[in-house]
Amino acid sequence: MKPTVVVLAAGLGTRMKSVLAKALHPVAGRPLIHHVLNAVSGIEPEKIILVLGHQADKVRSAVGEYRPEIVLQTEQLGTGHAVQQAAAALSSGAGPVLVLCADTPLITSTTLQDVLDLHQKSRAAVTLITAMVDNPFGYGRVVRGKSGVTRVVEEKDATAAQKKIQEVNAGIYCFERKFLLSTISALGRSNAQGEYYLPDTIELANKKKLRVSAILCKDPNEVMGVNSRYDLSRAEEILCRRINRRWMLEGVTLLGPDAVFIGDEVRLGHDVMIYPNVRIEGRTRIGNGCVIYPGTRIVDSVIGDNVVVKDCSVIEESEIATLAIIGPFAHLRPKSVIGSRAKIGNFVEVKKSTIGEGSKANHLAYIGDATVGQDVNIGAGVIVCNYDGYGKYATVIEDNVFVGSDSQLVAPVKIGRGALIAAGSTITRDVPGDALAISRVPQESREGFASRRRKMKEKKAV
Numbered sequence: 373m374k375p376t377v378v379v380l381a382a383g384l385g386t387r388m389k390s391v392l393a394k395a396l397h398p399v400a401g402r403p404l405i406h407h408v409l410n411a412v413s414g415i416e417p418e419k420i421i422l423v424l425g426h427q428a429d430k431v432r433s434a435v436g437e438y439r440p441e442i443v444l445q446t447e448q449l450g451t452g453h454a455v456q457q458a459a460a461a462l463s464s465g466a467g468p469v470l471v472l473c474a475d476t477p478l479i480t481s482t483t484l485q486d487v488l489d490l491h492q493k494s495r496a497a498v499t500l501i502t503a504m505v506d507n508p509f510g511y512g513r514v515v516r517g518k519s520g521v522t523r524v525v526e527e528k529d530a531t532a533a534q535k536k537i538q539e540v541n542a543g544i545y546c547f548e549r550k551f552l553l554s555t556i557s558a559l560g561r562s563n564a565q566g567e568y569y570l571p572d573t574i575e576l577a578n579k580k581k582l583r584v585s586a587i588l589c590k591d592p593n594e595v596m597g598v599n600s601r602y603d604l605s606r607a608e609e610i611l612c613r614r615i616n617r618r619w620m621l622e623g624v625t626l627l628g629p630d631a632v633f634i635g636d637e638v639r640l641g642h643d644v645m646i647y648p649n650v651r652i653e654g655r656t657r658i659g660n661g662c663v664i665y666p667g668t669r670i671v672d673s674v675i676g677d678n679v680v681v682k683d684c685s686v687i688e689e690s691e692i693a694t695l696a697i698i699g700p701f702a703h704l705r706p707k708s709v710i711g712s713r714a715k716i717g718n719f720v721e722v723k724k725s726t727i728g729e730g731s732k733a734n735h736l737a738y739i740g741d742a743t744v745g746q747d748v749n750i751g752a753g754v755i756v757c758n759y760d761g762y763g764k765y766a767t768v769i770e771d772n773v774f775v776g777s778d779s780q781l782v783a784p785v786k787i788g789r790g791a792l793i794a795a796g797s798t799i800t801r802d803v804p805g806d807a808l809a810i811s812r813v814p815q816e817s818r819e820g821f822a823s824r825r826r827k828m829k830e831k832k833a834v
């Protein structure tokens with residue numbers, strides 16, 4: 373029978389010392405809680421019940437894609453109390469109930485399936501996941517008797533001897549549904565924190581002479597709970613390594629993988645080569661054969677095949693077609709669309725503009741709110757003046773235009789097909805196709821002026 377899953381995420385996460393609910397802190401590029409929900413989705417549950425409290429609306433809107441049923445816990449009186457709030461939502465089904473906390477992002481579907489299988493095979497009332505850890509501080513300790521786990525003791529309730537136990541409770545349990553529903557209302561709160569503890573169900577199962585099973589997770593990292601920013605950094609490190617390893621096995625070359633960040637939602641083609649100190653974030657897609665040089669950050673962008681992004685470029689919410697070359701030191705701001713074989717070079721900033729196939733802006737340019745056709749050459753130092761202090765205006769540069777270096781195109785303005793803009797021009801009116809536009813003070817050369825001036829200065833100095 374398919375399990376129902378309950379995920380507890382009502383707590384604020386006081387130890388995070390943050391205004392943001394713990395479940396929403398980003399790890400490997402997505403909210404902490406997504407990692408737990410991804411692992412849960414892997415076992416195809418009948419439904420997911422999510423217990424929310426602190427910042428319930430924010431958490432709810434961050435998890436929509438998983439379609440959970442939301443239950444509110446208005447007062448956070450402990451993990452047992454949190455599950456009590458889900459009792460009504462659990463009353464209809466019949467399969468086992470898997471309960472997990474939103475703060476164990478490293479758990480895998482495989483381990484969740486293992487706990488379900490053992491639970492069903494052993495016909496237990498409750499099956500928990502435990503792990504042996506070097507530093508058990510903060511975790512509930514697993515107390516074992518002759519016939520297995522007898523109870524879990526929280527850090528704050530543990531005796532000095534119990535604190536030495538290195539087997540800890542992962543906070544992940546599989547319950548026989550009827551047992552859970554009858555026991556959850558019987559929990560007390562006479563403990564150091566005055567809370568209803570979910571792990572107390574284990575002691576209650578033993579009292580009723582029901583079976584308690586436990587599975588020792590081989591990789592203690594998997595059950596690591598994130599309670600502080602330090603824990604968050606460790607989880608990030610482990611998740612990023614897993615993601616990078618997966619991409620390397622899929623045919624991506626990572627040079628110095630520990631210094632490469634690839635967000636969990638990123639997708640890469642084969643034969644992509646990524647140098648150190650690169651961050652690829654959000655829902656970025658990168659095609660086959662791309663090379664991303666050091667120091668680059670790419671966010672929510674779509675990059676075609678065989679694109680080269682040279683060192684220290686920033687690419688945000690943009691699209692780049694095949695064989696384009698970006699950078700070094702280029703900045704593509706949101707809604708930039710770069711055509712095939714186009715080149716956006718050194719210190720060039722592009723904002724909300726389309727650059728046609730084969731067009732080039734190789735040095736020191738600003739292109740904002742512009743539509744640039746094919747095979748256009750934008751010379752060094754060209755500025756599209758798209759803003760007059762009040763509004764933004766559009767610029768159109770048609771196919772095969774040559775914009776000479778150090779020109780300014782004052783928007784709104786249109787440069788017709790094949791036109792030539794002379795270097796150093798300030799263009800304020802539309803330029804017809806095939807025309808030469810030149811707007812600069814005519815040059816004057818005064819012969820012999822320099823030596824006359826030198827003599828004058830030298831005379832004065834005497």
Ligand code: UD1
Pocket residue numbers: 380381382383384385423445447448449450451452453454473474475476510511512513524526540541542543568569570571596597598599
């Ligand atoms: C809990 C376990 C502990 C275990 C550890 C594993 C209890 C009493 N202790 O401790 O045995 O070793 O997890 O990581 O269960 N939550 C609510 N409502 C509440 C309280 C908590 O929804 O009223 C949620 C939190 O948002 C969090 C989860 O339950 O996602 C665990 O709460 P937390 O306070 O982190 O428990 P721990 O002290 O870590």
Ligand code: CA
Pocket residue numbers: 473475597598599
């Ligand atoms: Ca915790």
